[in-house]
Amino acid sequence: MNIFWHELKQYRRSTIVWVLSLCFIVLFFLSLFPVFSKDVETVRKIFESYPVAVRDALNVQIDIFFTLNGFYLFIFTYILLTGSIQAANLGVGIISKEAAGKTFDFLLTKPITRTQLITRKIAAALTLLIVTNIVYLAAAVFTANTVSHGDFEMNIFILISLTLILVQLMFFTIGLFLSAVLPKIKSVVTVSLPLVFAFFIIGMLDSIFGNKVRYLTPFKFYDPAYIIKNGTIEFKFLLIEAIFIVIVTVAVYYLFNKKDISAAD
Amino acid sequence: MNVIETKKLTKYYGNARGIIDVTMSIEEGEIFGFIGPNGAGKSTTIRTLLGLIYPTSGSATIFGKDIIEAGPEIRQEIGYLPSEVFYYDDMKVIDLLNYSASFYKKNPQVINKRIGELADLLDLELRKKIDDLSYGNKKKVGIVQGLLHKPKLIILDEPTGGLDPLIQQKFFSLLKEENEKGASVLFSSHILSEVQRLCDRVAIIKEGKIIRVQKISELLENNYKRFKLDTATKVDKKFFANIKGIKDLSISDRSVNFLYRGQINDITQKIANLDLNNILIEDPNLEEIFLHYYQ
Numbered sequence A: 001m002n003i004f005w006h007e008l009k010q011y012r013r014s015t016i017v018w019v020l021s022l023c024f025i026v027l028f029f030l031s032l033f034p035v036f037s038k039d040v041e042t043v044r045k046i047f048e049s050y051p052v053a054v055r056d057a058l059n060v061q062i063d064i065f066f067t068l069n070g071f072y073l074f075i076f077t078y079i080l081l082t083g084s085i086q087a088a089n090l091g092v093g094i095i096s097k098e099a100a101g102k103t104f105d106f107l108l109t110k111p112i113t114r115t116q117l118i119t120r121k122i123a124a125a126l127t128l129l130i131v132t133n134i135v136y137l138a139a140a141v142f143t144a145n146t147v148s149h150g151d152f153e154m155n156i157f158i159l160i161s162l163t164l165i166l167v168q169l170m171f172f173t174i175g176l177f178l179s180a181v182l183p184k185i186k187s188v189v190t191v192s193l194p195l196v197f198a199f200f201i202i203g204m205l206d207s208i209f210g211n212k213v214r215y216l217t218p219f220k221f222y223d224p225a226y227i228i229k230n231g232t233i234e235f236k237f238l239l240i241e242a243i244f245i246v247i248v249t250v251a252v253y254y255l256f257n258k259k260d261i262s263a264a265d
Numbered sequence B: 001m002n003v004i005e006t007k008k009l010t011k012y013y014g015n016a017r018g019i020i021d022v023t024m025s026i027e028e029g030e031i032f033g034f035i036g037p038n039g040a041g042k043s044t045t046i047r048t049l050l051g052l053i054y055p056t057s058g059s060a061t062i063f064g065k066d067i068i069e070a071g072p073e074i075r076q077e078i079g080y081l082p083s084e085v086f087y088y089d090d091m092k093v094i095d096l097l098n099y100s101a102s103f104y105k106k107n108p109q110v111i112n113k114r115i116g117e118l119a120d121l122l123d124l125e126l127r128k129k130i131d132d133l134s135y136g137n138k139k140k141v142g143i144v145q146g147l148l149h150k151p152k153l154i155i156l157d158e159p160t161g162g163l164d165p166l167i168q169q170k171f172f173s174l175l176k177e178e179n180e181k182g183a184s185v186l187f188s189s190h191i192l193s194e195v196q197r198l199c200d201r202v203a204i205i206k207e208g209k210i211i212r213v214q215k216i217s218e219l220l221e222n223n224y225k226r227f228k229l230d231t232a233t234k235v236d237k238k239f240f241a242n243i244k245g246i247k248d249l250s251i252s253d254r255s256v257n258f259l260y261r262g263q264i265n266d267i268t269q270k271i272a273n274l275d276l277n278n279i280l281i282e283d284p285n286l287e288e289i290f291l292h293y294y295q
Helices: A002-030 A033-038 A040-048 A052-057 A068-100 A104-108 A114-148 A154-181 A189-204 A206-215 A224-230 A235-258 B042-049 B071-075 B093-101 B108-122 B135-147 B165-180 B192-198 B216-221 B264-271 B286-293
Strands: B002-013 B016-027 B031-035 B057-062 B078-081 B153-157 B184-189 B201-206 B209-215 B225-231 B246-252 B255-260 B276-282
Touching: A002 A068, A002 A114, A033 A040, A033 A068, A033 A114, A068 A104, A068 A114, A068 A154, A068 A189, A068 A224, A104 A114, A114 A154, A114 A235, A154 A189, A154 A224, A154 A235, A189 A206, B002 B042, B002 B184, B016 B042, B016 B184, B016 B201, B016 B209, B031 B042, B031 B165, B031 B192, B042 B057, B042 B153, B042 B184, B078 B135, B093 B108, B093 B135, B108 B135, B108 B165, B135 B153, B135 B165, B153 B165, B165 B184, B165 B192, B184 B192, B192 B216, B201 B216, B209 B216, B225 B264
Parallel strands: B031 B184, B031 B201, B078 B153, B153 B184
Antiparallel strands: B002 B016, B002 B057, B201 B209, B225 B255, B225 B276, B246 B255
16 A cells, blocks of 8 residues: 555645646636527527538537537537546656656565556556546536536536546556556656647547547547437447556556666666 | 575676676575676676566576565565665655555564664664755665665665765674674675675676685685885886786886785885885775686
8 A cells, every 4th residue: 555655645746736727627618608608699600600620620519519518518628638638647657757766676676566566556546537537527517507507417417527537547548558668758748748639639630530530539539429419428438448448458567567677877 | 595596597688798697696694795897797686686677597596485486575575775776856764764664564663763773873864855865865765775674685786885984884884783683695896895894705797797706715815906106216127026926017107006916014025125205005906806816
């Protein structure tokens, strides 16, 4: 448990910053909802003048945009983006920081196996992500309730919000994998930011890739329109994600167990 | 019983040589020196024993257990001090030491007491942040960190760099104390005099291979000294001609330089006849030892 608590402490400050950022984004954007929904006709005209590709890229679906959940979809893109950076940072950094700080020597000469070390670190990261999502969800539901005066479908809203952690888990796993295969990572953000933005840009190009874009980027993996229509997350995609995470995580354990920890100098 | 036993331990980094067929054994209760120039493979051997890197071939046991299969169990009883220490900069010394202690299945009160004793002895401030410590003080954290759980085997990889002579002295007597209480020590260094002071036996490693394992007492018997003389006038080469045990003699304008092995009195009496400005007698460096002992 000592490693677990140590990691929680190490990431305490940055996690607070990420949580506050997410809460701020949802609070700020959702509080704009009354402005948009007051003047439906004008806003509709503005959006209709945009090409469909642009609207899709911005995640604006005109037929539902003026409901709270439709509006939430539009801003949720940025919530996902922010949360993904947090998760990718954690994934890339939580093991590789020991290499960058040359503290692997300290940890791995202790009576633990590498598997134990990785497991405890992953457990700490998952805890941080779960805490982030709980606080975020509370803030989001509270704000949604306030701005819509309770006039929205809460369960849909919560389901959409839950895709945040699902997408975060993918980025966390990809980050872990990168930290296992890349040689020494000096700075976490030089890996995590390009990773997240590359996928984000792929996600904006769905007019090129069509529906297949879902398989190319975590950002489009869960279809919120489906959630709004059916009131559930697509099981097939949950399954794909689970399989993806298991395979990559096994690879991460394997790679780290094999790795030589080169001398500090 | 042997505390450490390696059998044809070999490590290649890709094509680069690490160590080749290192076979040695360290007996329980001894202080074993591991000496060789930089890049000879000392750290590679030690890091392999600790499970930080994996051998290409060969095997090793510590406390009779395989280093790979029983790694965690073995490390329960190992204290390790690397040549350069790196810790979490934003932690306080005491927090880091407590974190380190938390890995061991030992009575926390005993460990806490030990941390206090060691910190007092080494004059280490426990409340400071790691980041604010000087290099030498970080090294002290390393010493405390390596000894706080009273390990049965202490592995030191060129540990003295950055320690001032006083602390070095305390550190050495600490090691001797631990040794008397039963701990075995593997001490790697490229400084012969350090090893001479401390060790019972020494293995000499060169270009990845153990070229000799010998008792320190034997090593001292054929011990060369390096003499450097500054003379008032140029010395004739014939002056040293009939002295036994002189090697590597070089005479320039006003200086004489040679290695000597034999009775110190003989050579000092001889030198007394010279008009000297300065004299320096020192241990030859390792390169010289390799050159002259093991040609």
